[in-house]
Amino acid sequence: MPPDSLHLRFDYKRRDGAHSGVLVICALLAGALLSACQSTPSRKISDGPVSIMSAEAEIPEGLLMDVGIEVFDPGELPEDEAEELGIPAEVRDAEARFIPIHLKNTMQKTGQWGAVRVVPAGTEGSEVLVRGRIEQSDGEVLELQIDAYDATGRQWFGKRYRTEIAEAFYDGTEQGVKDAFQNLYNTVANDLAKYKMRLRPDQIENIRRVSELRFAADLVPDAYGQHVVADTDGIYQVQRLPAVDDPMLARVRAIRERDYLLIDTVNGHYDSFYVEMFEPYANWRRFRSQEAAALREVKRQATNRKLLGAAAIVGAIALEVFGNNKTSANTSTLRDVMVIGGAMAVKSGFDKGKEAQIHEDALRELGTSFEAEVSPFVVEVEGETVELTGSAEAQYQTWRELLQKIHLSETGLTIPAGTNPSKPGAD
Amino acid sequence: MSSLKELICILCICLAWSAVTADSVTDRSALLEMARENLRVTQAAERRISDEYNSLYAAGALAAEEIEEYRGFLQRIRRFVERYRLEVAVLSGAVDQDQVSVMRRQDLSRGFSGEQTDEERTGALDAELDASLGDFDEMLLREQEQLADKARTAEAAGGGGAGGTAGAQSYAGDAGAASDTFSTQGEIGAGAPDAADAAETGEGPVAAAGGYSKTAQQEGKSPAPADIPDGGDDDIVARQLREAAEKETDPALREKLWDEYRKYKNATR
The missing domain is CATH 1.20.120 (Four Helix Bundle (Hemerythrin (Met), subunit A))
Known part of the structure; x- marks a missing residue:
């Protein structure tokens, strides 16, 4: 006896109406199956390695610009519960510090810059200021919004960077040197270097001068408030220069050196935090990435099995509905097999769905575990930063008042009534 | 006078x-x-x-x-x-x-x-500023000494994650170096049949959660029997069974837990 499938084919050829009906159902099922298979998005990893642009020759001291990278904005966690899975807000807070520190490490090695420092948010006076916001970070994808400005207030660029990686990228990571998302860090550092290289020496000199005068104006507004002013576009322009041997500027520079020392000390705490976080962070991202990939795979398999099972059952029903008596008789075994097999496939799909729950639990546990590990580091570094910058801010206020008195003493001016000889805008 | x-x-x-x-x-x-x-x-x-x-x-x-x-x-x-x-x-x-x-x-x-004259007053204020800067320098110096002590302590304890997660494999050399791994990677999933197979059986990727915790082999835990694998491919259930067995002090109960672990592993293999 020939196989049932041959009879089936023969019967379809004879009965055009039934044949087309079955074909339509099969086509619909195939389409649904195909779309279901495609519903698990493929994840494109980044292109080849991005080389870091190092300075080809030593850059003269006068043309080296200092960079301040603000602690990043942690951004919003995804609204989709499935995507958020296993990414506590505290982890984002930690990343908001870790990522700028690694960017600093990357930029420092290029020889393109003077000092590169991570600064608390809202810190003024950097010759080049880099601000960042974490748009997505889940171990597989890192997406950042980066905005760069110089001291004149001019925006160099604002760009969105996104990199997707494979798990293999976590092999060979090295603290301070190589992160799994090193391509992204290199790209950001290169874009900053490219912009800087387009600047003429006199433009760089102007940026540095504006930076110094803005710092001076912040400390002694009566002396330097009119030396640099913002135009209607908010771009700071130098209006006049202090004397070469201006004793007040010498005092301002002495204080600025302390400001640098303070930021360096804060960076010492940041670096310590980075060292403590590097390994657990890399591990968390690697294992989260594995779990997320496994979860996607299990969900895909579950969906496929359910659809295949449903297709088999519907196919069996179609045979019953559209077949004639002879077909029904010849395919009864096949239909039974299709129904039973389909039901088992659907059940298997649901079982796979339960397996997905295990992966989701694992993701949550990973997130909770990493959060517990990293939160004390965040609290510690934040506390030390606040303590240092808080006491420094009180000290700066004292210095502002002292410099104001010295300025009055040197110029013979009197303090206008109702003004506060301190930070501009404080009164 | x-x-x-x-x-x-x-x-x-x-x-x-x-x-x-x-x-x-x-x-x-x-x-x-x-x-x-x-x-x-x-x-x-x-x-x-x-x-x-x-x-x-x-x-x-x-x-x-x-x-x-x-x-x-x-x-x-x-x-x-x-x-x-x-x-x-x-x-x-x-x-x-x-x-x-x-x-x-x-x-x-x-x-x-x-x-005081202006000069005298300026001199006095300058002296006050210098003293204040000196105090600030001392404060920063103390802070930096504390940081250095902390770093030394971390080094002595072997902590700090020095070397990070650097493994034997190199994926890119230095930041700018080319790597076959970069250029030969395909789509995740498509290029990782082992992972997909493991996921099919409920093993593999989930097991990494167990590997994440560096404390799995901490002191105070009983060693696993010789026939028990290293647990690198444990999923969350297997990991919980393993941890329960490792922590169990009663030998009879511990053996039962290991049996459960074996059964679970065989069932999911």
Whole structure:
């Protein structure tokens, strides 16, 4: 006896109406199956390695610009519960510090810059200021919004960077040197270097001068408030220069050196935090990435099995509905097999769905575990930063008042009534 | 120095009085006369004290403190001399009235009764600023020492994650180096059949959660029986069974837990 499938084919050829009906159902099922298979998005990893642009020759001291990278904005966690899975807000807070520190490490090695420092948010006076916001970070994808400005207030660029990686990228990571998302860090550092290289020496000199005068104006507004002013576009322009041997500027520079020392000390705490976080962070991202990939795979398999099972059952029903008596008789075994097999496939799909729950639990546990590990580091570094910058801010206020008195003493001016000889805008 | 101090007191009182009452005198000639008298008195005082200082200084009869006192007073009285000279010039029509107003305002802001000069005040404020900067430097130094201690402690403890997660495999060399791994990677999933197979059986990727915790082999846990694999591919359930077995102190119960672990592993394989 020939196989049932041959009879089936023969019967379809004879009965055009039934044949087309079955074909339509099969086509619909195939389409649904195909779309279901495609519903698990493929994840494109980044292109080849991005080389870091190092300075080809030593850059003269006068043309080296200092960079301040603000602690990043942690951004919003995804609204989709499935995507958020296993990414506590505290982890984002930690990343908001870790990522700028690694960017600093990357930029420092290029020889393109003077000092590169991570600064608390809202810190003024950097010759080049880099601000960042974490748009997505889940171990597989890192997406950042980066905005760069110089001291004149001019925006160099604002760009969105996104990199997707494979798990293999976590092999060979090295603290301070190589992160799994090193391509992204290199790209950001290169874009900053490219912009800087387009600047003429006199433009760089102007940026540095504006930076110094803005710092001076912040400390002694009566002396330097009119030396640099913002135009209607908010771009700071130098209006006049202090004397070469201006004793007040010498005092301002002495204080600025302390400001640098303070930021360096804060960076010492940041670096310590980075060292403590590097390994657990890399591990968390690697294992989260594995779990997320496994979860996607299990969900895909579950969906496929359910659809295949449903297709088999519907196919069996179609045979019953559209077949004639002879077909029904010849395919009864096949239909039974299709129904039973389909039901088992659907059940298997649901079982796979339960397996997905295990992966989701694992993701949550990973997130909770990493959060517990990293939160004390965040609290510690934040506390030390606040303590240092808080006491420094009180000290700066004292210095502002002292410099104001010295300025009055040197110029013979009197303090206008109702003004506060301190930070501009404080009164 | 007693005669000097007497003279200083008389002069200061005289000058302060004249300054305070100057605005109330409306008669220009009287003002001019008063300014001339003040100038004469201050010039005489300046000459006398200057001579006295020079002779004492030459004889080496002055202590360092007294030298400073003489110099300070001479500086002050010379300023008064200049002020009265200018007033005489203005009142006699030799200079513009605005100039003397500026001078008077500056003098009033300084005060007439032994206050510091601008230079002295600036010097004192500079000294205060320097001291404050020094205190700040010390604070930063202490902070940096604490950081260095912390780093040393971390190193001594073998912590700090030095070397990070650097593994035997290299994926990119240094930041700019090319890597086959970068260029040969396909899509995640498609290029990882092992992972997909493992996921099919509920093993593999989930097991990584177990690997994440560095404390899995901490002291105080019983070693696993010889036939138990290393657990690198444990999923969350297997990991919980393993941890429960490792932590169990009762040998009989521990063996039962290991049996459960074996059964689970066989069932999911």
